[in-house]
Amino acid sequence: MAGMSRAIRNFAAASRRTLTAASGPALPKEAAARVRAAAPGRMGRDQEDGRRVQWVFLGCPGVGKGTYASRLSQLLGVPHIATGDLVRDALATPGPFSNKLAEIVNHGKLVSDEIIINLLSRRLEEGEEKGELGFILDGFPRTIGQAEILEGVTDIDLVINLKLREEALLAKCLGRRMCSQCGGNFNVASIDIEGEDGGPRMYMPPLLPPPQCESKLIARADDTEEVVKERLRVYHDLTEPVEEFYRARGKLLEFNLPGGIPESWPKLLQALNIEDPDNKRSAAA
Numbered sequence: 001m002a003g004m005s006r007a008i009r010n011f012a013a014a015s016r017r018t019l020t021a022a023s024g025p026a027l028p029k030e031a032a033a034r035v036r037a038a039a040p041g042r043m044g045r046d047q048e049d050g051r052r053v054q055w056v057f058l059g060c061p062g063v064g065k066g067t068y069a070s071r072l073s074q075l076l077g078v079p080h081i082a083t084g085d086l087v088r089d090a091l092a093t094p095g096p097f098s099n100k101l102a103e104i105v106n107h108g109k110l111v112s113d114e115i116i117i118n119l120l121s122r123r124l125e126e127g128e129e130k131g132e133l134g135f136i137l138d139g140f141p142r143t144i145g146q147a148e149i150l151e152g153v154t155d156i157d158l159v160i161n162l163k164l165r166e167e168a169l170l171a172k173c174l175g176r177r178m179c180s181q182c183g184g185n186f187n188v189a190s191i192d193i194e195g196e197d198g199g200p201r202m203y204m205p206p207l208l209p210p211p212q213c214e215s216k217l218i219a220r221a222d223d224t225e226e227v228v229k230e231r232l233r234v235y236h237d238l239t240e241p242v243e244e245f246y247r248a249r250g251k252l253l254e255f256n257l258p259g260g261i262p263e264s265w266p267k268l269l270q271a272l273n274i275e276d277p278d279n280k281r282s283a284a285a
């Protein structure tokens, strides 16, 4: 299809430029050391060229990809690009295209590779114009077809596969809230699950909004029980094979979330061999 090949060409061009852009700001020394130290043996190429990380987050709906991808992107100085956000932005512009998208998304189905690649190409091109180097992708690739396209156009250094006990996923999605004014993300679910086979209990406290956001909370239209169950089914059918795709290429880092953010974040940094800035600050104090 002509549209599809043009999108892939754009995508390829944007990715190549992202890789080779020499005009962007130099990577701060401290960050460069952190990036070099991150995930030893997993980095696709030497970071001396100034390129920053090109990482992917995989994981079921509700696992917390957005939370951890966004925190890591701030730490590593790369954009956090969530294809779900790109889709929601497109949904916010009324018209026949957003009606077509809403029909798909609100039933928990995946939008076509062609649409998603078009949205992502555009986002990468905009980033390239702003001098962005590297990225953390969240929610892409979600099919083997998307993984093959991505593999064909750029080097992915590392794929972080976040895992959480299945019982927690539905509750996490149903508890998700966003402040319609400031855009902050919260979760009202309080999860406390018995340990499996004598293992530790899993406790995930709610992430409650500050008082000024309380009356402005909204939930995503696709975070209803029926739609989340369909999204989980679609993940198992179409996205789980992507884990194997990257495992076979030696790029997959499996990370079992032990609990909520305060417990999981330092352990994730440790697994990535990234120095915890919070620990550093308290040690220096």
Ligand SMILES: Nc1ncnc2c1ncn2[C@@H]1O[C@H](COP(=O)(O)OP(=O)(O)O)[C@@H](O)[C@H]1O
Binding pocket: 060, 061, 062, 083, 084, 085, 087, 104, 105, 108, 109, 110, 111, 112, 113, 116, 138, 139, 140, 141, 142, 146, 222, 231
């Ligand atoms: N890479 C993709 N391919 C196809 N559809 C996508 C992709 N990324 C996002 N979408 C669409 O946007 C919806 C929301 O995505 P996202 O916010 O990543 O959800 P989740 O919380 O299920 O991980 C998906 O259910 C799907 O309809």
